Amino acid sequence: MCNLGTSLVNHKSILSNKDTSGVDFIYLSVVMFRLNLKIALRNLWKNKGFTFINVGGLGIGLASCMILLLYVNYEWSFDKHFENHKNTYVVYQNVPSSGKIFSWAWTPNVMAEEVREKIPGVQRSSRSTYPRPNLVTYGDKKIKDKGVFTDASFIKILNYKFIKGNPDAALKNVDGIILTKTFAEKLFGTEDPINKTVKLDNTNVLKVEAIIEDVPANSSIQFQYLMNWALFEKREPWVRDRNWGNNMCLTLVQLKNNAPYDQANAQIKDIYKRNQNGNTAKALLFPLDKWHLYDQFENGNSVGGKIDQLRIFMLLAVCILMIACVNFMNLSTASSEKRAKEVGVRKAIGSTRKSLISQFLLESLILAAMSTMLALLLTEVALPYFNQLLDLHLIIPFDNWMFWPFLIVLMLFTGLIAGSYPALYLSSFEPVKVLKGLNLKVGSAVSIRKVLVVFQFVFAVCTIICTAVIYQQLSFIQQKPIGYDSHNLLQVAVQGNLRDQNKLNLLKQNLLKSGAASSVSFFSYDINEGGNNTMDVEWPGKELKQDVLFNHRGVGYDFVETIGTQLISGKEFSAQFPNDMTHMLINESAVAMMGLKDPVGKVLKWNDKSWTIMGIVKDFIVESAYQRAAPMMFYPVQYSGAETILIRLNPSANIEISLTKIDEAVQQIEPNYPVDRKFVDESFALKFKNEQLLGTLSNWFGGFAIFISCLGLLGLALFMAEQRKREISIRKVLGASTVNILTLLNRDFIKLVVMANLIAFPLAYIIVDKWLSAFEYRVSISVLPFAMAVTLSVLIAMLTVSLQSVKVTKANPIDALKYQ
Structure with missing residues (x-):
């Protein structure tokens, strides 16, 4: 210590010498740093x-x-990896209905052309389907993955990197296809795919025009291949109709670099009204690079x-x-x-x-x-x-x-x-x-440390309360009746030969005969996903300016029985009534919205046709599990075509055996496609993925925060025990027990934890109330999470402090008093 002290004094005197040269100063600074480093x-x-x-x-x-x-x-x-992401926008549609404004990025097929020709400042626009799975075949290799039908402007707006092929000629040929690098390797291995042909859904022969880099994982539009929009029109003739009331595709718009966004957005606002009399929808340009993070809308505005x-x-x-x-x-x-x-x-x-x-x-x-x-x-x-x-x-x-x-x-x-x-x-x-x-x-030091410990436990308590409320809300929604019985309900994708209604009917007969299914029906979409909607519905007594948004789906015979919902009145579609092609079912929300009394037998007008209401179905969840059921219409699936087979498994049969029989029955009619089936309750659980993720991460990282907070409390307990060890020793000499001393030491810390709870309660309440406000169906904020937070925080504090305090109380008092 003497040598160290002499060294420090010498260095200090040299550094304080005004005549010291710059080189000496730097040298001595380095020496001091090395010395401090050794000490540290x-x-x-x-x-x-x-x-x-x-x-x-x-x-x-x-x-x-x-x-x-x-x-x-x-x-x-x-979406920020695209070169022109700052000038690229998604066209959104705002539709007023029943006092609300609904927003989505579904637009008519004519939107892209109209925007490109009529809106100033637009450099490019494209229309595309949302990614959907199709079967792509090359030789013996059959892969079902997501593809997109679009036009050449799509790959220019999003500037995907081309590995092979001519970017300027891509998607110009109706029978051309562009593959991603990984998808091409799965199909062709080490072969050069350019100009080779593949089959789409065992129907269309397509020539590989180009290979692009894989779509980045942090891209909102995920696909493995791109195809020409003209091929989509060839496969689906109804797509050719120029209809401003049919929202069926995604429209991307790229503005010129110097084009003012506000002007373009103002011009596009009334594009529906200009092209279709009476259409009350409004359009808006929404930035592509905000689409992933800001896609929740409320009354027409991103919230x-x-x-x-x-x-x-x-x-x-x-x-x-x-x-x-x-x-x-x-x-x-x-x-x-x-x-x-x-x-x-x-x-x-x-x-x-x-x-x-x-x-x-x-x-x-x-x-x-x-x-x-x-x-x-x-x-x-x-x-x-x-x-x-x-x-x-x-x-x-x-x-x-x-x-x-x-x-x-x-x-x-x-x-x-x-x-x-x-x-x-x-x-x-x-x-x-x-x-x-x-x-x-040490009074001020203790006070500051107490403030720091309170801060730590405020955060810990908030985390406990928020995590508890998240799990309460998740449990509430998961246990809330969804309006039908998803247990043992299977859905199988309609592919290939199954698109023939006669083949579908044959499959239904085979499934029922096999004993694997107790009931079978068809649906025009995945039962857990969004689908088509319309405002073009008229009913008796409708007010002139009353705009109501209806979801509409095609259903097969025995639909109500198969999904296990309730028919409130009337009848459902059945093979006993094959002539009900101009009849429809509606749900309770539709009845309430239209204000109809005795709705069965009333006639609606939709899509230039008259439809007779034949039955009322109980509301059930199709889209969001957190929102009220929207008005819905159900028409015969033959009108639009089935996309999903719904199968109610036979409850008296073994599930594994039933699934094997179902696979065999499907493969017998359509052997060229792999069977695409899933349980409805498993796919329904995916609706809660974000909330489960939030709850799990809050749980894990909140736990880490609580653990670190305990270390902070341990630090304060160490300090207080060190400062009060003489007092503790005197108390022990005078006869105080270990319990008395532990109570004394814990009392101050319990006060800090209680204070942290009092500060955390209003903060946590504000946070969870704001989070819950996004849900129409929400759990009420109860006392339970707050009581749990108090109990856990106090127990954690007592355990942490007691573990350290016991060491002090067990120490020999003579060691602390012998120097006094």
Whole structure:
């Protein structure tokens, strides 16, 4: 210590000498840095337990922050990889109906042409189907995957990278197809696919015109191949009709670089009204690079979407990191008495407060560097589980040069924030007092540490409450009746020969004869997905300006019986009444919306035809499980064609055997397609994916935050026990029991936790109330989550404090009193 002190004094006197040259100053600065580094490393090695806890706490905090930021960055980057993403827009439609405005990105097939020709500032526009699965065959290889029918403007707007083929000639030929790199490799292996032919749905022979790079995972439009729109018209003749009331495709618009968005958006607003008398829909241009994050609309305006989830994760990442920093502060100042004499000696031999602050900050930066390495290791280990949970492929971007400056800034920020208060506090000790062994004035330090602990537990309590409410809401929606029986209900995609209604009817007969099914029907869409809608409906007593949006689906015979819903009045479609081709079923919401009394037998007008209401069906969920059932019309599936076979499994038969029989029956009629089947309840569960993800991540990272908060509380308990060990020893000598002392020590901490709960309750209530406001069907905010938060936080605090306090109460009081 004497040599160290002499060295410090000599260096200080040289550095303070005004005649010292610049070279000498730099040299001596380097020497001082090396000296401080040695001292820092020795202190960290000497206090291995302190170092281990701090590195562990900061490492977990940094790892949690990194994982969350990787996920946020991935979601934020959606559709921003396209070269012209800032000038590219999705055409949305706002439709007023029943006092509300409904918004979606479905538009008529004539929208793209009209926009390109009539709206100033438009450089390109394209129309495309939404990705849908089709069977693509090459030789013996048959792959069913998603493809898109579109035009040549589509690949210019989104500028996919061409590996092979001519971009200027692509999608000009009605029988041309563009494949992604991975899909081409699956079909052709090592062969050159250009100019080779494949079959689409065993019907259309298409020539491979080009190969493009795989569609990035962070792209809103996912496909494996592109085909000409003219082929779509060839396969589906109804698509050729120029109909402004038929919303059936996606329209993308690219403005010129200098084109004003506001002017184009104002021009497109009344495009429906200009082209169809009485059409009250409004169009708007919505930025492509916001489509993924801001797709939730309310009364015609974007009010959020996945961006709300990202904000929660960003807040979670920042709070976890700050909690880790607070934990570092508490643990550092908890060991203040051990460092007090060191500070006193160094000040006595000439060290300035500035040099001491530098010393302590250097120690915290070393700890931050060690924590960062641990965080990278933990992140690398945790990412596979995280990717499996999210169905993603997130990686640490070591090869991205921007990652390293970000990591260094994050490390420096963490080290400086975490070490700032300990450095200022420890460097403030007066040498005379600490060397004489006098008690330090720690009131302000304790107060600040108490504030920090309260902050930690405010966040922990908010996390507990929010997670509990998320799971309550999820359970409420999942247990809420959906209007039909999804258990043991199977749906099989209609493909190939099955598109023939006679073949479908034959399949139904075979399934019923096999004993695998108790009932079979058909549906025009997947029963859990959105479909067609219309406002072109008239009914008796309809007001002139009354606009109501109806969903409409085609259904087969015995539909009500098959899905297990309720027929309130009238009858359903049945083979006993084969002539009901101009009849329809409507649901309860449609009856209420039209205000019809005794609706059975009333005549509606839709699609230039008259339809007689033959029955009323109970409302059931088809689209969103969180919103009320929309008015719906059900017409004979022969009118539009079936896309799904609904099969009610025979409850008395073995499920595995029944599934085998179903596969055999389907393959017997259509052997060229793989059987595409799924249980309805499993696909229905996918509707809750976002909420389940939010709940799971909140649970995991909230747990990490609580764990780190416990380390912070442990730091304060260590400090308080160190400061009060003489008092505790005197109480023990005077006869106080271990329980009495534990009660004394726990009482102060319980007060802090209760205070944190009182602060957290209103914050948590505001957060969960805002989150729940997005759901029409929502759970009420009960006392249970708040009571659970209080109980857990108090138990955690008591356990954490007691584990440390027991060590102090078990210590020999003579050790603490012999120097008094």
